Amino acid sequence: MKKGKRVKVVFPIEYRLLVTPVYKEREKQIVTLFGLRTINEFSNFHYEIIVEPEITDKTIRLDIRGLRAPQVTIPGSGPAVFRQEFPDLHGTYALIVKKLDKQENSFTINITNERITVKDSPEDHFIDIVTNPEEW
Numbered sequence: 247m248k249k250g251k252r253v254k255v256v257f258p259i260e261y262r263l264l265v266t267p268v269y270k271e272r273e274k275q276i277v278t279l280f281g282l283r284t285i286n287e288f289s290n291f292h293y294e295i296i297v298e299p300e301i302t303d304k305t306i307r308l309d310i311r312g313l314r315a316p317q318v319t320i321p322g323s324g325p326a327v328f329r330q331e332f333p334d335l336h337g338t339y340a341l342i343v344k345k346l347d348k349q350e351n352s353f354t355i356n357i358t359n360e361r362i363t364v365k366d367s368p369e370d371h372f373i374d375i376v377t378n379p380e381e382w
Contacts, residue, residue, distance in 0.1 A: 259285055261310075261373040263343065264382040265355060265362045268331065276359045277331040281382060282308065284325045291316050293326035301332065305340045312346060338365070343373050 264281035282295055296311040313326050341353040351373050354366035362377040376382055 258370070259372060259374050260345075261285065261343075262382060263308075263373050263375045264377070264379060265341075265357075265375060266377055266379055267357070267359055267362065270331075273333075275333060277333045278335045278357055278362070279329065279331050280306075280308070282310075282328040283382065284327075287323060287325050289323045290321055292322045292324050295326045295328035297328045297330075299330055299332075301335075304338065305342065306332075306335075308341070308343045310343065310345050341375075345372065 262283050262285060264279065264283075266279050266281075267276050268279045269276050280299070282297060284293075284295065293313045293315060296314050298307075298309040298311060300307040300309070335357045336359075338354060338356050341355050342350055343353075344350045349372060351368050351371045353364060353368070353375060355375070356363045356365055364375050364377070367375065
């Protein structure tokens with residue numbers, strides 16, 4: 247029997263990023279939630295994505311640094327997740343997401359208290375942006 251080359255399936259989308267306004271009852275203000283999750287799900291633990299966020303002028307940078315095992319040893323399955331809320335974001339921002347291998351995706355987003363809109367996105371991207379929590 248002839249053996250051929252094995253073709254490794256490549257998933258171009260590795261992450262899904264949720265950007266949405268959220269009303270914080272306690273603080274009585276609207277914040278912008280950034281939630282990042284992996285497309286692949288893990289069967290042993292709920293891993294945490296290590297991200298270094300940085301906001302300067304009208305640029306939001308999310309540098310993905312890797313994964314961290316959970317502090318609790320209770321097993322569970324699901325995607326790796328990162329969540330962070332930022333207050334006082336309004337207007338048009340350049341959103342840059344960078345992976346460990348230095349690959350970057352750059353988006354242009356508009357942030358208002360009512361909704362987030364994606365104005366520009368790269369053709370070849372490893373991250374999908376959604377603005378509705380149900381799509382995340």
